[in-house]
Amino acid sequence: MTNPRADRVRDVAKLAQRSARTRRGLFLAEGPQAVREALRLDARLADDGAPRLVAEVYASAACLERYPELDALARATGALRTATDDVLAAMADTVSPQGILAVCRQLDVTLAEVLSRGPRLVAVLCRVQDPGNAGTILRAADSAGADAVVFTEGSVDPYNPKTVRSTAGSLFHVPFVIGADPAELAQQLRGAGVGVLAADGYGPVDLDALQDESAARRLTVGPPVVGPLGDGTLGDRALGGGANGEAAPEGRSSGEGEAAPSYALEAPTAWLFGNEAQGLSDAELALADARVAVPLYGEAESLNVGTAATVCLYASARAQRRGQRTG
Known part of the structure; x- marks a missing residue:
């Protein structure tokens, strides 16, 4: 993905707003540590036959090269899309994005x-x-x-x-x-x-x-x-x-x-x-x-x-x- 003004980019960015998160039942995980733990849980859920946690993963080529484990976990979801730094900056809530973010379904329990x-x-x-x-x-x-x-x-x-x-x-x-x-x-x-x-x-x-x-x-x-x-x-x-x-x-x-x-x-x-x-x-x-x-x-x-x-x-x-x- 190279266009920071694309509709998909705007849809992801809207998840910074509580109303959008509540309406769609999704949220953002940003940065290698958070995304890694989300992907690990996603893999365990998939192994157990449960609904997957991670809906989409967006990452720069440089980030995937730097973190091979993240690359493998993200590709296993079938939801990985590479994106430019400009696209990630437009999606992320942070001023300085860390090269990867995931869109996850909400997972709170009763x-x-x-x-x-x-x-x-x-x-x-x-x-x-x-x-x-x-x-x-x-x-x-x-x-x-x-x-x-x-x-x-x-x-x-x-x-x-x-x-x-x-x-x-x-x-x-x-x-x-x-x-x-x-x-x-x-x-x-x-x-x-x-x-x-x-x-x-x-x-x-x-x-x-x-x-x-x-x-x-x-x-x-x-x-x-x-x-x-x-x-x-x-x-x-x-x-x-x-x-x-x-x-x-x-x-x-x-x-x-x-x-x-x-x-x-x-x-x-x-x-x-x-x-x-x-x-x-x-x-x-x-x-x-x-x-x-x-x-x-x-x-x-x-x-x-x-x-x-x-x-x-x-x-x-x-x-x-x-x-x-x-x-």
């Missing part, structure tokens, strides 16, 4: 599908609106071995090109749900045996304390812990936090006078992560079994929500894996 698989770790984005933060959380969930990511109503579209790029291919690894109602979500999670924790900088429960308790339980003999303990053993040990659900510096109040329920970090858990500016709302916080603060040891005012999510997800993942090894 909450019922997620719960039917018995999830142990779920990340929930509550009105997270920045594409970069959303992509970072999804990538962290993938890295921590989470079973699913849920985007509640009011969150950024995971098919936003910036979100797709910031996942670095993890969008094609982790099942994700779109448009969930937080209250219904919490109810269904609990019905499936999954507890709910809120990442809240003002929370009365300290994440370090939860990890210490989890480690101590591994050394005791007894039945496995499967949910909230609710025994009030932690006390008010958390550091304070900011309004965006992220940990805040020492010396700030953190729910003084509140009971601080303990929680089994090794239990099946869904973490709630709030909006960048407003954090979790009172209604969202009320859905949680415990409000957990990530402690800060330096002078930073707070943690970015993507960083806080990474810390929380890895804390759960580590406790769960230790429990599996000793169970």
